[in-house]
Amino acid sequence: MNRLIRWPGLAAFVVxxxxxxxxxxxxxxxxxxxxxxxxxxxxxGAEVELASADLTLFPxxxxxxxxxxxxxxxxxxxxxxxxxxxxxxNPGHLIKGKTVVEAMSASGLAFNKERTTxxxxxxxxxxxxxxxxxxxxxxxxxxxxxxxxxKNAKEILENEKLATIEEAEALRTDIAxxxxxxxxxxxxxxxxxxxxxxxxxxxxxxxxxxxxxxVMGVIGKVDEVREIRxxxxxxxxxxxxxxxxxxxxxxxxxxxxxxxxxxxxxxxERLMEKYALSPKGIxxxxxxxxxxxxxxxxxxxLIWYQRLSPYLAGMMRGGEKEEKRRRGEGVDVEFAPHRQxxxxxxxxxxxxxxVGGGTAVGQFQDFSSNxxxxxxxLVFAFSGSGLKDAGTIEAEGHLDRxxxxxxxxxxxxxLKQYPLSxxxxxxxxxxxxxxxxxxxxxxxxxxxxxxxxxxxDIQAVFDTAGFKVKxxxxxxxxxxxxxxxxxxxxxxxxxxxxxxxxxxxxxRIASNIDDTLQAGLKQTLAKRQAELKSDIKRAVTxxxxxxxESVASGLAGLDAIKKAIQERLELGSSVLPG
Amino acid sequence: xxxxxxxxxKVLNAEAAPGQVSAAFCLALFFAFxxxxxxxxxxxxxxxxxxxxxxxxxxxxxxxxxxxxxxxxPLFHWLGMAVxxxxxxxxxxxxxxxxxxxxxxxxxxxxxxxxxxxxxVLFLPLYFTSNxxxxxxxxxxxxxxxxxxxxxxxxxxxxxxxYRTVSGWRKPI
Numbered sequence: 001m002n003r004l005i006r007w008p009g010l011a012a013f014v015v016x017x018x019x020x021x022x023x024x025x026x027x028x029x030x031x032x033x034x035x036x037x038x039x040x041x042x043x044x045g046a047e048v049e050l051a052s053a054d055l056t057l058f059p060x061x062x063x064x065x066x067x068x069x070x071x072x073x074x075x076x077x078x079x080x081x082x083x084x085x086x087x088x089x090n091p092g093h094l095i096k097g098k099t100v101v102e103a104m105s106a107s108g109l110a111f112n113k114e115r116t117t118x119x120x121x122x123x124x125x126x127x128x129x130x131x132x133x134x135x136x137x138x139x140x141x142x143x144x145x146x147x148x149x150x151k152n153a154k155e156i157l158e159n160e161k162l163a164t165i166e167e168a169e170a171l172r173t174d175i176a177x178x179x180x181x182x183x184x185x186x187x188x189x190x191x192x193x194x195x196x197x198x199x200x201x202x203x204x205x206x207x208x209x210x211x212x213x214x215v216m217g218v219i220g221k222v223d224e225v226r227e228i229r230x231x232x233x234x235x236x237x238x239x240x241x242x243x244x245x246x247x248x249x250x251x252x253x254x255x256x257x258x259x260x261x262x263x264x265x266x267x268x269e270r271l272m273e274k275y276a277l278s279p280k281g282i283x284x285x286x287x288x289x290x291x292x293x294x295x296x297x298x299x300x301x302l303i304w305y306q307r308l309s310p311y312l313a314g315m316m317r318g319g320e321k322e323e324k325r326r327r328g329e330g331v332d333v334e335f336a337p338h339r340q341x342x343x344x345x346x347x348x349x350x351x352x353x354x355v356g357g358g359t360a361v362g363q364f365q366d367f368s369s370n371x372x373x374x375x376x377x378l379v380f381a382f383s384g385s386g387l388k389d390a391g392t393i394e395a396e397g398h399l400d401r402x403x404x405x406x407x408x409x410x411x412x413x414x415l416k417q418y419p420l421s422x423x424x425x426x427x428x429x430x431x432x433x434x435x436x437x438x439x440x441x442x443x444x445x446x447x448x449x450x451x452x453x454x455x456x457d458i459q460a461v462f463d464t465a466g467f468k469v470k471x472x473x474x475x476x477x478x479x480x481x482x483x484x485x486x487x488x489x490x491x492x493x494x495x496x497x498x499x500x501x502x503x504x505x506x507x508r509i510a511s512n513i514d515d516t517l518q519a520g521l522k523q524t525l526a527k528r529q530a531e532l533k534s535d536i537k538r539a540v541t542x543x544x545x546x547x548x549e550s551v552a553s554g555l556a557g558l559d560a561i562k563k564a565i566q567e568r569l570e571l572g573s574s575v576l577p578g
Numbered sequence: 579x580x581x582x583x584x585x586x587x588k589v590l591n592a593e594a595a596p597g598q599v600s601a602a603f604c605l606a607l608f609f610a611f612x613x614x615x616x617x618x619x620x621x622x623x624x625x626x627x628x629x630x631x632x633x634x635x636x637x638x639x640x641x642x643x644x645x646x647x648x649x650x651x652p653l654f655h656w657l658g659m660a661v662x663x664x665x666x667x668x669x670x671x672x673x674x675x676x677x678x679x680x681x682x683x684x685x686x687x688x689x690x691x692x693x694x695x696x697x698x699v700l701f702l703p704l705y706f707t708s709n710x711x712x713x714x715x716x717x718x719x720x721x722x723x724x725x726x727x728x729x730x731x732x733x734x735x736x737x738x739x740x741y742r743t744v745s746g747w748r749k750p751i
Contacts, residue, residue, distance in 0.1 A: 005629070006630045009629075010628045012627050013624050013627040013628060092678040095681045095682060096681045097681065328613045328647075328648065329613075330613070330651075330654070330655050330658065330687045330689030330692075331687070332687050333659070333662045333663065333687075335675040335686065
């Protein structure tokens, strides 16, 4: 036996194995922590931090403590916080390279919490670009809040370029060019001297009307008269053609001048649209008041959805992965087992989250890396009732990638008796609209994403509402109107729809608040609108009068040329022999 | 520290008979031909340390065969794929695949399987060939080699002196 066995070698093996285990034991928790932070940060695009990780062997599991996921759009806030996440793995599957979580539980989940330090990464350009694109789209769909900056016609005109002035300048230049053109043409046209020559030639023929030359001589003179007549007619034709061209151009300029005279009114109308709150502007006031906050949620949700899309797309990856192999890596041949298992699969996860002054519980099932292989979509359901600050909160839905041809994500929710306080609806430099207090009597809706298409419908009823409008310009018509109207509103409903695609969402917001606002603001607005309209019109006309006048005087120059042509025509006709 | 390391090396490297060196080469062949760290590697490491084989021979063999394996990986892949996709063996592979334990061996990897088969085939030929070559070397070339400048340089090193001190330098068999 001793000839074969080297006993010190056995001891060395035991020592090496023990050392490896010790290193693994000491390092594995930090390695797990590092992996979670690194993978999470890469996926989210902002810092993902973990207080500690603990990998246990019996039972085989992982515990994550103090998870903080930064909101990439607001690096001083955490999109998600979890006190403790515990999961147990199936060791049999883990050896086979499949991470199957038999059970998972997460407690102390909370959303949108403040951070002490910024969780921004140095490079977040792509995200902001995407966000800006969606934001721009949503803004255009919701409409622009009327400007509060300009208060009177004078201020408005100081900041605006008038189309009338530009049009008048263009017309004046065109008329001047035409005048120069016709002037040059007039110089080349037959004039008094030309017709005087014709007259002299005819007179000479008449004076020489004897019978000199006999019959042949008479015939020759007749031919000459015919020749003169032909020349005069030709010159008259040239003059007529010039007159017609001039008349045509003048008529065209006349039409443009007529149009120009209406341009100040158009300018005034445009400025009214922009600076005054027209009845059209307040017809969907709810979209302008509630829209920005709603658009912000939509934008944030869509950016997160797009960020997670590669992972969701991975859920429907089927078959063997076609990846570039490195030398010596080989291929792991799959022998289809009785039931195929995806690479990652969390069978069930129990979640407890802080909401409405209490804890709502939820569960999701079958979170897998490949739903096609598993044949099961991810389903989830959350509910909280008897919460301190809220009546009921319920949400359920699924992320279905079992059929790659028609992926569908759906969430349905129902909220009752949920209080809101100091909820900022509109936050602009010049004004802010707050919902100081309100209660969501009921809110229910569904959000569905089928492929790229969005379809969401949310209906909510609010009561015990208290609005507040904050602004330094309290005397501003719009602000005072809004303040007066909103402070009397105690209950209202709100309907928000979402359509289009993920990249190009369409939003529609409607509320019975529109009618109240319209009724409240209409009379005051109408009066102010009439005043402003008249002021703007007056100011525009004042500014554009000179320009229009100079155009009209330009036309007079053309008329003078036309008169000169007419005189030459008359002269030409008078010398034309009968 | 160097003395301690030399003592350990002396214990582990005392087996310098041609058969012990050849056995070390053969184990190194398996170790090098299968990429990744698998259950087989743990077992091989155990055998190398526990059986009376020459450790230096194992390390040297591992380095050489690892270099050779780098060029043979495409062949191993082809061989492994052929074996793993053979219809007659499918039931057997499936049986192993269903068990978690056999996954530790990564038997279903084409390069691991190809390398393992290649090492298995070459095991005995390598053993006998290297046995014969070692004997011939010791008979005809060793004395000449010891006189070369390179070997003299190694013999002049500190670690070699420590090794000699603890081993009481003896002539190989």
